[in-house]
Amino acid sequence: MPDPLVKIEGLTRRFDVSKPWLNRVIERDDKQFLTANADVSFEIAKGETFALVGESGSGKSTIAKMVVGLLPPSAGTIRFDGQRIDASLGIPRSLRRRFQMIFQDPFASLNPRWRVGEIISEPIRTFGLMNATDARAEAARLLEVVGLSASDVTKYPHEFSGGQRQRIAIARALSSKPEFIVCDEPTSALDVSVQAQILNLMRDLQDEFGLTYLLISHDLSVVRHMATRIGVLYLGRLVEVAQGKRLFAEPQHPYTRMLLDAVPDLALSGRRRRPVEGEIPNPISPPSGCAFHPRCPLAFDRCRTEIPQPRPTPAGQAACHALDDMVPA
Amino acid sequence: ETIRWARVADALTLDPHSQNEGPTLTLLRHIYSTLVSRNADGTLEPSLATSWEIHPDDPSIWVLTLREGVTFQDGSAFTAEDVVFSYERVLHESSGFRAIHADVEGAEAIDDYTVHVKMSGPSPLYPNNLTNFFIVDKDWAEANDVVAPQNFAAGEENFAVRNTNGTGPYKLVSRDPEVRTVMEAFDGFWGDAPAATEVIYQPIPEAATRIAALLSGEVDFVQDVPVQDIARLEQTDGVKVVTGPENRNLFFSYDMTSEKLRSSNVDDNPFSHPEIREAMALTLDRDAIQKVVMRGQSQPSAAPLPPFVNGWTEEMNAYDAPDVARATELVKSVYPDGFSVQLDCPNDRYLNDEAICQAVVGMMGRIGIDVSLNAQSRSLHFPLIEKWETDFYLLGWGVPTFDSAYIFNFLVHTREDSYGAYNGGKYSNAEVDAKIEEIATMTDLEARDAVIGEIWDQVMEDRVFLNVHNQLLAYAVKDGLNIEVHPENQPTMWTVTFD
Amino acid sequence: MIAFIIRRLIQSIIVMVAVAAVSFALFRFVGDPINSMVGQEASIDDRQALRDSLGLNDPIITQFGRFIGNALQGEFGISYRLQMPVTELIMQRLPATLELALVSGTLAFITGLGLGVYTALRRRGVLSNVIMTGSLIGVSLPTFLIGVLLIWVFAVELRWLPSNGRGEVVSIGSWWSTGFLTTSGRLALILPAITLGLYQMTLIMRLVRAELLEVLRSDFIKFARARGLSARAVNFGHALKNTLVPVITITGLQLGSIIAFAIITETVFNWPGVGALFISSVRFVDVPVMSAYLMMIALIFVIINLIVDLLYYAVDPRLRVDRAAHSH
Amino acid sequence: MTPETQAPQTKAPGRLYRAWDSDLAYAFRTAPVAIVATLVVLVVVFCSVFAPLIAPMNPYNPAALNLMNGFTPPMEPNAFTGEVFLLGADGQGRDMLSTIMYGTRTSLFVGAMAVLFAMVMGISIGLFAGWRGGWVDSALMRIADVQLAFPAILIALLVFGIARGFIPDGLRDQLAIWVLIVAIGLSDWVQFARVVRGASMVEKNKEYVQAAQVIGAHPLKIMFRHILPNVMGPVLVIATISLALAIIAEATLSFLGVGVPPTQPSLGTLIRVGQGFLISGEWWILLFPAVTLLALALSVNLLGDWLRDALNPRLR
Amino acid sequence: MTDAKTEPLLSVRDLVVEFPTRRGVLRALDRVSFDIMPGEVLGMVGESGAGKSITGASIIGLIEPPGRIASGEIRLKGERIDTLGPEAMRRVRGRRIGMVFQDPLTSLNPLYTVAQQLTETIRTHIDISKGEARKRAIALLDRVGIPAAARRIDDYPHHFSGGMRQRVVIALALCAEPELVIADEPTTALDVSVQSQIIEVLKDICAERGAAVMLITHDMGVIAETADRVAVLYAGRMAEIGPVRDVITEALHPYTAGLMGSIPTLTQETDRLVQIPGAMPRLHAIPQGCAFNPRCERAFAPCRETRPDLISREGGRDVACWLYDPARTGELRDA
Ligand SMILES: Nc1ncnc2c1ncn2[C@@H]1O[C@H](COP(=O)(O)OP(=O)(O)OP(=O)(O)O)[C@@H](O)[C@H]1O
Ligand SMILES: Nc1ncnc2c1ncn2[C@@H]1O[C@H](COP(=O)(O)OP(=O)(O)OP(=O)(O)O)[C@@H](O)[C@H]1O
Numbered sequence A: 001m002p003d004p005l006v007k008i009e010g011l012t013r014r015f016d017v018s019k020p021w022l023n024r025v026i027e028r029d030d031k032q033f034l035t036a037n038a039d040v041s042f043e044i045a046k047g048e049t050f051a052l053v054g055e056s057g058s059g060k061s062t063i064a065k066m067v068v069g070l071l072p073p074s075a076g077t078i079r080f081d082g083q084r085i086d087a088s089l090g091i092p093r094s095l096r097r098r099f100q101m102i103f104q105d106p107f108a109s110l111n112p113r114w115r116v117g118e119i120i121s122e123p124i125r126t127f128g129l130m131n132a133t134d135a136r137a138e139a140a141r142l143l144e145v146v147g148l149s150a151s152d153v154t155k156y157p158h159e160f161s162g163g164q165r166q167r168i169a170i171a172r173a174l175s176s177k178p179e180f181i182v183c184d185e186p187t188s189a190l191d192v193s194v195q196a197q198i199l200n201l202m203r204d205l206q207d208e209f210g211l212t213y214l215l216i217s218h219d220l221s222v223v224r225h226m227a228t229r230i231g232v233l234y235l236g237r238l239v240e241v242a243q244g245k246r247l248f249a250e251p252q253h254p255y256t257r258m259l260l261d262a263v264p265d266l267a268l269s270g271r272r273r274r275p276v277e278g279e280i281p282n283p284i285s286p287p288s289g290c291a292f293h294p295r296c297p298l299a300f301d302r303c304r305t306e307i308p309q310p311r312p313t314p315a316g317q318a319a320c321h322a323l324d325d326m327v328p329a
Numbered sequence B: 001e002t003i004r005w006a007r008v009a010d011a012l013t014l015d016p017h018s019q020n021e022g023p024t025l026t027l028l029r030h031i032y033s034t035l036v037s038r039n040a041d042g043t044l045e046p047s048l049a050t051s052w053e054i055h056p057d058d059p060s061i062w063v064l065t066l067r068e069g070v071t072f073q074d075g076s077a078f079t080a081e082d083v084v085f086s087y088e089r090v091l092h093e094s095s096g097f098r099a100i101h102a103d104v105e106g107a108e109a110i111d112d113y114t115v116h117v118k119m120s121g122p123s124p125l126y127p128n129n130l131t132n133f134f135i136v137d138k139d140w141a142e143a144n145d146v147v148a149p150q151n152f153a154a155g156e157e158n159f160a161v162r163n164t165n166g167t168g169p170y171k172l173v174s175r176d177p178e179v180r181t182v183m184e185a186f187d188g189f190w191g192d193a194p195a196a197t198e199v200i201y202q203p204i205p206e207a208a209t210r211i212a213a214l215l216s217g218e219v220d221f222v223q224d225v226p227v228q229d230i231a232r233l234e235q236t237d238g239v240k241v242v243t244g245p246e247n248r249n250l251f252f253s254y255d256m257t258s259e260k261l262r263s264s265n266v267d268d269n270p271f272s273h274p275e276i277r278e279a280m281a282l283t284l285d286r287d288a289i290q291k292v293v294m295r296g297q298s299q300p301s302a303a304p305l306p307p308f309v310n311g312w313t314e315e316m317n318a319y320d321a322p323d324v325a326r327a328t329e330l331v332k333s334v335y336p337d338g339f340s341v342q343l344d345c346p347n348d349r350y351l352n353d354e355a356i357c358q359a360v361v362g363m364m365g366r367i368g369i370d371v372s373l374n375a376q377s378r379s380l381h382f383p384l385i386e387k388w389e390t391d392f393y394l395l396g397w398g399v400p401t402f403d404s405a406y407i408f409n410f411l412v413h414t415r416e417d418s419y420g421a422y423n424g425g426k427y428s429n430a431e432v433d434a435k436i437e438e439i440a441t442m443t444d445l446e447a448r449d450a451v452i453g454e455i456w457d458q459v460m461e462d463r464v465f466l467n468v469h470n471q472l473l474a475y476a477v478k479d480g481l482n483i484e485v486h487p488e489n490q491p492t493m494w495t496v497t498f499d
Numbered sequence C: 001m002i003a004f005i006i007r008r009l010i011q012s013i014i015v016m017v018a019v020a021a022v023s024f025a026l027f028r029f030v031g032d033p034i035n036s037m038v039g040q041e042a043s044i045d046d047r048q049a050l051r052d053s054l055g056l057n058d059p060i061i062t063q064f065g066r067f068i069g070n071a072l073q074g075e076f077g078i079s080y081r082l083q084m085p086v087t088e089l090i091m092q093r094l095p096a097t098l099e100l101a102l103v104s105g106t107l108a109f110i111t112g113l114g115l116g117v118y119t120a121l122r123r124r125g126v127l128s129n130v131i132m133t134g135s136l137i138g139v140s141l142p143t144f145l146i147g148v149l150l151i152w153v154f155a156v157e158l159r160w161l162p163s164n165g166r167g168e169v170v171s172i173g174s175w176w177s178t179g180f181l182t183t184s185g186r187l188a189l190i191l192p193a194i195t196l197g198l199y200q201m202t203l204i205m206r207l208v209r210a211e212l213l214e215v216l217r218s219d220f221i222k223f224a225r226a227r228g229l230s231a232r233a234v235n236f237g238h239a240l241k242n243t244l245v246p247v248i249t250i251t252g253l254q255l256g257s258i259i260a261f262a263i264i265t266e267t268v269f270n271w272p273g274v275g276a277l278f279i280s281s282v283r284f285v286d287v288p289v290m291s292a293y294l295m296m297i298a299l300i301f302v303i304i305n306l307i308v309d310l311l312y313y314a315v316d317p318r319l320r321v322d323r324a325a326h327s328h
Numbered sequence D: 001m002t003p004e005t006q007a008p009q010t011k012a013p014g015r016l017y018r019a020w021d022s023d024l025a026y027a028f029r030t031a032p033v034a035i036v037a038t039l040v041v042l043v044v045v046f047c048s049v050f051a052p053l054i055a056p057m058n059p060y061n062p063a064a065l066n067l068m069n070g071f072t073p074p075m076e077p078n079a080f081t082g083e084v085f086l087l088g089a090d091g092q093g094r095d096m097l098s099t100i101m102y103g104t105r106t107s108l109f110v111g112a113m114a115v116l117f118a119m120v121m122g123i124s125i126g127l128f129a130g131w132r133g134g135w136v137d138s139a140l141m142r143i144a145d146v147q148l149a150f151p152a153i154l155i156a157l158l159v160f161g162i163a164r165g166f167i168p169d170g171l172r173d174q175l176a177i178w179v180l181i182v183a184i185g186l187s188d189w190v191q192f193a194r195v196v197r198g199a200s201m202v203e204k205n206k207e208y209v210q211a212a213q214v215i216g217a218h219p220l221k222i223m224f225r226h227i228l229p230n231v232m233g234p235v236l237v238i239a240t241i242s243l244a245l246a247i248i249a250e251a252t253l254s255f256l257g258v259g260v261p262p263t264q265p266s267l268g269t270l271i272r273v274g275q276g277f278l279i280s281g282e283w284w285i286l287l288f289p290a291v292t293l294l295a296l297a298l299s300v301n302l303l304g305d306w307l308r309d310a311l312n313p314r315l316r
Numbered sequence E: 001m002t003d004a005k006t007e008p009l010l011s012v013r014d015l016v017v018e019f020p021t022r023r024g025v026l027r028a029l030d031r032v033s034f035d036i037m038p039g040e041v042l043g044m045v046g047e048s049g050a051g052k053s054i055t056g057a058s059i060i061g062l063i064e065p066p067g068r069i070a071s072g073e074i075r076l077k078g079e080r081i082d083t084l085g086p087e088a089m090r091r092v093r094g095r096r097i098g099m100v101f102q103d104p105l106t107s108l109n110p111l112y113t114v115a116q117q118l119t120e121t122i123r124t125h126i127d128i129s130k131g132e133a134r135k136r137a138i139a140l141l142d143r144v145g146i147p148a149a150a151r152r153i154d155d156y157p158h159h160f161s162g163g164m165r166q167r168v169v170i171a172l173a174l175c176a177e178p179e180l181v182i183a184d185e186p187t188t189a190l191d192v193s194v195q196s197q198i199i200e201v202l203k204d205i206c207a208e209r210g211a212a213v214m215l216i217t218h219d220m221g222v223i224a225e226t227a228d229r230v231a232v233l234y235a236g237r238m239a240e241i242g243p244v245r246d247v248i249t250e251a252l253h254p255y256t257a258g259l260m261g262s263i264p265t266l267t268q269e270t271d272r273l274v275q276i277p278g279a280m281p282r283l284h285a286i287p288q289g290c291a292f293n294p295r296c297e298r299a300f301a302p303c304r305e306t307r308p309d310l311i312s313r314e315g316g317r318d319v320a321c322w323l324y325d326p327a328r329t330g331e332l333r334d335a
């Protein structure tokens, strides 16, 4: 594996969701924390697409926000090309310029009062990369790069469809010539036919500019299509990391298997699936031991008491006690 | 017969010696009697005192002979004791009437119906000061712990504020301050039994509401009638209006002694120039104010005192027709570009006070005096005069003693000790001051009048006041009810008759 | 729940202290009380002496401390002007204002609710548009003018209703006087109640309409319709109940301002309530009455707020669970 | 990469055309009430702004008045001077028409400036509270609560009282109007602050704000350049309705005796004075200013109302 | 086009739904026809804005004014329901046609307990006592898989998790035993792992009661697993209807084919996804002829001129495309 561009170690994020002080005093409650991410470690190599999958609330977006410096981590470090990214420490502009983010909702991610040209050139202006005229020309150029017309710079976001807006958001992300782009569910608000356009565009851009992606999605098929490596999150913990296609071929963690089972797939039409039992537990009071044990068909005593540590698997690593027994190290 | 009576404000208290204030006196007069009272024409007449004269041996003693057979409303008899007690009470620190009786050294009961009032010196006009002096029952006051008048500084309430025991024509039935006060005729009253056996007194501050109440038949008698409504009321069936002069003059005054004014754009004091004062007098169109602003409800005059006050003369009263051209010239002669000044004016005290000021602002503007008007509530206006924080102001002054000395003491004498409290213009003339002090103790009334004349001559020459008019009062009553206008705006319900 | 109430109480106390400071500060600046306390004859020295004895020359902090201390005991001193204990004075006048506020508040609430529901359900109807536009006239004229016009029409010209005052009142117990029990008392209420309530009615009506329209568009209403529930059940059982939460809040707050707004109505109709008391005390710079009035308004506001919060609890089950879930 | 050429390639229409073609403009064109209201407001604003040019006389210049013209009924010659006034003259001999024009000017000025003041204050506080959240937000909103406990009139009395203590003599006249503006404005900022706070709390969680944060844009820039334009809709609605309220508040204040100097009457002062002549029969002194105020406030209210509906896409 | 043997439960013919707007009248549905057989699960797919929800809403008579059914007819067991009065239609809703909406968070009235909402609905349609209605409600909750239903029934909606809430919603839709259930994206707002549970419950319980289901979704996977037949909507028009397996494996309409190709799968290896250029037209700018023609690689002359109607093909398949009209394919060869 080449040198990692992004290296995340022991990343943890807690949110204070305690009741107000007075309530705690009267009701004799302790402070309550929601652990959105616990002890997450992974690396992203230059030029690869690392994907994070997991159900709603598993902490995907929280990782994304910490990685781009929107949230400070509670513990652990994020290094970008060796330099630390930590919102609470302040991030130098020269570093900021090198990463960007694309968001889920194409309707909320563009300021409706700004012209498309202004939106796209905002990073250029903020980083002081070009003068105003050049910035305008650059915005027009970028629009063509993402498959829109240069004359669209004077329009407002509401004049575009969802897919077109996502293209504009991508153009904005490209404008500061970043190396790394975090994409938080970039297509989940789009129709499949448009999703295909965006996914194709993202791939094309990656080829053209040598971009590195952190792709977040809950759609396994999208992830499979795009990712070089995949991390599976459950209740804030990384339960499995594996090479893209191999994760689907030979899932190691029972949760990964369960997820794969749950996905209705066109080609599997007619297959009788085994629906998963139960729902995701409340993240404020996650189950002891392995958080997945109440839903896990393989759970045994140790799962209830001990948090499993990641251990190597053929295609990567997974955190499951059952693996110990099945695949003795 | 019941009479429902509305006016702009309520009595502040029922304590007879606490507040020297118009509406309070008016209401109290119905419950408490005074030693001496004043007729509608302004002359003194006996009340609880049947006669009063200067002691033949000592010019500083007034001998009062009291009425016999008078009882208080609680049934106890009225005697000299009560008068002496009332004197003590009215002279008490917390009394609001001390200044009126400032020359009194003490009162002494000679017998049950004779009282000697010892003055600090000869006080020939002192009985004029007795018309607002209410007599209380000594035993009642002592029993209820109200030997001293209400003193708000002490922070406690006084029994006499809401309870009464007078010798007057009416007994208090109920009182809800600022809402209504009900009185019924006192059957033991020493005078004639009143025709109106019940009086319901209601303060209604809003003029339109007050008149509406009369027009809709909710009240019988409205005391403060806005001048503009008089015509309509006169035409309305079932309502009539009676008018008469009030013991009150409205005038402007100004600071003529300061080096520089607070509100002027020029570097000296414009009012210190006689030309300016003359110009202002020349541009004031009193007749226009009378016709338009007052709708005839005023008597324009140059003298700052009503005709029935001792000291008034015909020639003082005369004024020249306005001459804007000449006035402009006079202003130009001192200030070629004119000057500016602020006029302070109350807007809730006198009949059309604000409108009068506004009209005067226009008149001054025409001769190059740029006046800005600061019209505000009386509670904010009067302190300006007291604290010498005004350059130019409107004031109305009544003369309850019917004597010019009252005006001199408060408005003309240099401000010192108890003198000059309302001399807001800082007028100061040592000669005049001496004369004012002199007349206080003069017993020779003719000589005294002569000195008064001298003082007035000086004051008029110096143009200390720019008088506008003598206010007329208008009462609106329902038909079938007869009432006279009282010069001090203190109508008496027991003299009311019904057709 | 207990914590919630305690927090509310602490907040209320802070509000009250702030209001006390403001009301105290306010009247250190408005006019000069001495002037209205003494007659025109009082000399300069007399005035100064009075100022001293009233403590008006002490340092501001001392005066404020004294003020708070007294206020806590319900002691606002003696009215400079009426020379009665202020607390008693206010208690005497409060029934009039409360009755007026209650009647006009109820009037405003009922008609506002009714018209609001009507105009929301018949959104495109002609009558709805007339009501909506007409109600704006009510808020486009100053209250005092409306009052004066009502008096002119109904008291002076038509002579149907009294122009001022409360009519006959009956005392209940030692401190409550009511105009509800006599005909003249009830008649006297009509015009002032309309004048005072008009503005609030418009407000409530518009609020109800807006909220109801919002709720009617919500998914659960669509779902209720899709289940075949009757229009009545949908509009009133489901939609209206859900509009009540915001409506209660605003109406509650309005009740406080009704009492304050009564200043104008009471002035015009010579209604013997605390509002009229306040404005005349402003005119005469009757400091104790003014401070007590402001404190009273704040207290009423705080109490109403508390009641509204409790009503919230009663109406909305979501609030009964711990609030932590909502707090982020 | 297939360039998408779906967007209609017609030449981009001009700014003016776009404004005319916008939903708001369309909604406006099809709402007769809004059109009439706008016309009324425009006429009133025009007459008041250009009052010095078109009014028959300058009623604010006391020297130009002739007291003898007082109480001249409309269209009738005055008994003393023979002058005729279209809408009559008031008690000071001022031509009612001119006085109303100038009075509206004052009222509008006071109203507009008060709303502007409230708006600037409310928006700043609201944006700040919404952006910072936490205890800053709670504290600011508690202050707003306290402020709500005091109705506008009481606040205005407070401001007046304080101002009186500071403003030197001779300047009261000129400053009275500014005091009034501050007084009314101060009592009105809460609404703006609350709405802006609420809206900006919603906006700040939108992804376009995060996008700006990712590139490290300054918080002030985010607040004012990103969030503010997006919360202006409700602000505009409140501003319109506040304008009507401010004009009426000014009238009410002058009824209570605190207001602009009587020599420079506003509509409110005119009505306050005029209502004293309701019974006496000089109806024109009350009627014309009252109708003007009603027309102005009603139109502004109607516009605000319409705007509220028009800006709320779900209501259409 | 349908089996002659059984009469369809629901029959929609040439349904046109219009919304008057400032830019003219929008046709949200343009001559849409399809049938649902008793007990059948009909999937309805299409991109956002294709008109899926409007179809559901018009069947149940809940199109929001000023929208209206401009023409066409809807029959339930042969009886016309699009012309029923409000009161009669109300009785059809819930009783004969149940409806499940997308977002379980907002579908329930937060101020009433689940029991109140269930019994109210049951008693609106079935004349039984409160106690009995409650019993039914508990049984139903139990059936849709709510653990400890008897205890949880008195909870408020906010006490339930998203998946549980959707189960409650399904219970509400089914509580008067309707013959047809319209489920408008019942799982879009839910987690992947919960999605399959909900679909399972819905499918099972309808099968159990013999209710037909119209399953609206844009997730082809769900359709593939659940539906018997699928209808594809494009720009308010029916593009293709047919048995699920056939449509997926061998789409007739170029749009359907493109759609299938654009979906990444878990099994097939594709380097590039099939990409249909452009986007579905907005309703006020539907091109002349076939609505899909500007995006269609196989478009030929008639596509740009005349709108194709559904053409029946063998195997119970219908497709609206000129490519399958023998009379026109000649032109293709000519070109
Ligand atoms: N600011 C916050 N305060 C408290 N809790 C938070 C906050 N942000 C996120 N959380 C919680 O952290 C957990 C992880 O949230 P996150 O948004 O990262 O999930 P996600 O995997 O992105 O889910 P989704 O697929 O719904 O976007 C959730 O339980 C969420 O409620
Ligand atoms: N009230 C309305 N006024 C005008 N047009 C409407 C209205 N409601 C729906 N439409 C239009 O009708 C068309 C079909 O809408 P519909 O909600 O049926 O789409 P859908 O296929 O359900 O999409 P989604 O997958 O987003 O739910 C859309 O283009 C929409 O813009």
Ligand SMILES: [Mg+2]
Pocket (backbone or CB within 6 Å): A060, A061, A062, A184
């Ligand atoms: Mg997320």
Ligand SMILES: [Mg+2]
Pocket (backbone or CB within 6 Å): E052, E053, E054, E184
């Ligand atoms: Mg839909």
